[in-house]
Amino acid sequence: MRHAGMLVSKMHKFIKPYIKEGITTKELDRLCEEFIRSKGCTPSFKGCEGFPNAVCASVNDCIVHGIPNNYKLKNGDIITLDIGACYKGYHGDSAWTYAVGEISDNDKYLLEHTEKALYEGIKVATAGNRIGDIGHAVQRHCEAAGFSVVRDLVGHGVGRDMHEAPEVPNFGKRGQGVMLKEGMVIAIEPMINMGNRAVVFEKDGWTVRTIDRKPSAHFEHTVAVHAGKAEILSSFDFVDEVLKNK
Numbered sequence: 608m609r610h611a612g613m614l615v616s617k618m619h620k621f622i623k624p625y626i627k628e629g630i631t632t633k634e635l636d637r638l639c640e641e642f643i644r645s646k647g648c649t650p651s652f653k654g655c656e657g658f659p660n661a662v663c664a665s666v667n668d669c670i671v672h673g674i675p676n677n678y679k680l681k682n683g684d685i686i687t688l689d690i691g692a693c694y695k696g697y698h699g700d701s702a703w704t705y706a707v708g709e710i711s712d713n714d715k716y717l718l719e720h721t722e723k724a725l726y727e728g729i730k731v732a733t734a735g736n737r738i739g740d741i742g743h744a745v746q747r748h749c750e751a752a753g754f755s756v757v758r759d760l761v762g763h764g765v766g767r768d769m770h771e772a773p774e775v776p777n778f779g780k781r782g783q784g785v786m787l788k789e790g791m792v793i794a795i796e797p798m799i800n801m802g803n804r805a806v807v808f809e810k811d812g813w814t815v816r817t818i819d820r821k822p823s824a825h826f827e828h829t830v831a832v833h834a835g836k837a838e839i840l841s842s843f844d845f846v847d848e849v850l851k852n853k
């Protein structure tokens with residue numbers, strides 16, 4: 608699982624320089640799939656419940672599950688790439704929202720605080736705490752920044768399947784829900800809207816958008832639960848430095 612997680616973090620590092628005005632989301636998907644396969648892994652999302660591509664590419668008001676297509680990125684867009692890789696039967700899962708060129712101050716603020724909320728959640732993902740502690744930490748951070756937390760989509764356990772129990776909501780109450788135990792691996796993934804938290808499921812069966820068409824951000828790491836401090840499997844320090852949106 609460490610290897611699968613490291614691969615998805617390397618994947619993000621690899622793809623970031625390509626995220627520029629003019630490239631299509633389909634092209635980004637192709638590059639990612641080639642990279643994943645070149646490292647001896649398979650893309651977890653391709654064929655998962657019928658999803659057609661290797662990555663989810665969600666632009667602006669698309670929250671998650673955007674299907675890569677011929678849309679050309681424009682200066683000022685934000686795009687989330689959600690990437691899963693499978694190594695020897697085990698999955699890693701990580702999403703990041705990127706700025707395309709120069710984005711608005713409001714969008715920068717949304718990205719900054721969604722990323723911070725992810726790390727607030729990771730901080731409390733320790734043995735003996737409960738799932739509700741994670742949701743509470745994420746929700747408190749984002750709502751204090753003036754944003755809303757998507758309720759219809761949640762994080763999840765990760766293992767031999769991409770999506771396993773338990774669900775990991777980005778909202779909740781301290782001390783409630785499943786207890787976290789040493790060795791559990793979960794994907795923590797705040798999906799945070801600039802406006803209303805309500806979502807629309809589009810007719811293509813995949814795309815999920817904000818109801819008010821305002822932007823949404825999504826940051827995700829796969830983390831292993833330990834006593835004292837969680838281990839981020841989909842990240843290591845130098846990748847985090849490269850990924851900084853600032």
Ligand code: MG
Nearest residue numbers: 689700701702
């Ligand atoms: Mg993901």
Ligand code: MG
Nearest residue numbers: 700794796827
């Ligand atoms: Mg996930």
